[in-house]
Amino acid sequence: MAMFKPKVIKGKDTVAVSRALIDEIAEHNPDAVFIDLGGGAGVYDYCSNLGYKMITGIHFGSTPNDPQYFNKRAEMWYRLREWIRCGGSLPEDTDLNTDLTVVRYDYNVKDKKKLESKEDIKKRLGASPDCGDAAALTFAERVVKADTQVRRRKKRDNNYNPWDNM
Numbered sequence: 001m002a003m004f005k006p007k008v009i010k011g012k013d014t015v016a017v018s019r020a021l022i023d024e025i026a027e028h029n030p031d032a033v034f035i036d037l038g039g040g041a042g043v044y045d046y047c048s049n050l051g052y053k054m055i056t057g058i059h060f061g062s063t064p065n066d067p068q069y070f071n072k073r074a075e076m077w078y079r080l081r082e083w084i085r086c087g088g089s090l091p092e093d094t095d096l097n098t099d100l101t102v103v104r105y106d107y108n109v110k111d112k113k114k115l116e117s118k119e120d121i122k123k124r125l126g127a128s129p130d131c132g133d134a135a136a137l138t139f140a141e142r143v144v145k146a147d148t149q150v151r152r153r154k155k156r157d158n159n160y161n162p163w164d165n166m
Contacts, residue, residue: 022052
């Protein structure tokens with residue numbers, strides 16, 4: 001269980017970033033791709049319009065799946081933390097490692113886990129934890145491997161016979 005080193009693209013337009021993402025999809029054939037709709041809505045739209053069905057847009061401030069978290073961003077970061085604790089391996093990357101260690105957490109008045117806002121981090125450190133957010137985005141939703149999805153569809157089909165593949 002290892003994470004790839006983040007590829008940072010700066011100063012490029014939506015089409016260029018979308019094309020870079022499409023190249024990554026072609027190279028790695030992922031089962032899912034999560035895109036931050038706060039800053040990547042154009043990339044999401046571009047790739048979705050080209051038919052990339054594995055792409056899901058995520059709003060960091062949206063309601064989390066697990067009610068113990070304040071928002072989706074906190075949920076993703078805590079899932080990333082658990083993945084690391086369970087043996088997940090991070091790449092050697094100074095920006096990523098810095099981002100993952102500078103974000104503070106707290107609880108809100110309803111005792112929900114909450115992260116320091118990006119605005120507060122920018123004021124405190126002069127930069128946004130973009131690489132950390134990108135790594136956390138990996139944990140936005142549970143992912144089912146594509147071949148498992150095909151098997152599940154076949155099981156729902158009345159003509160499915162598990163012995164056909166033997």
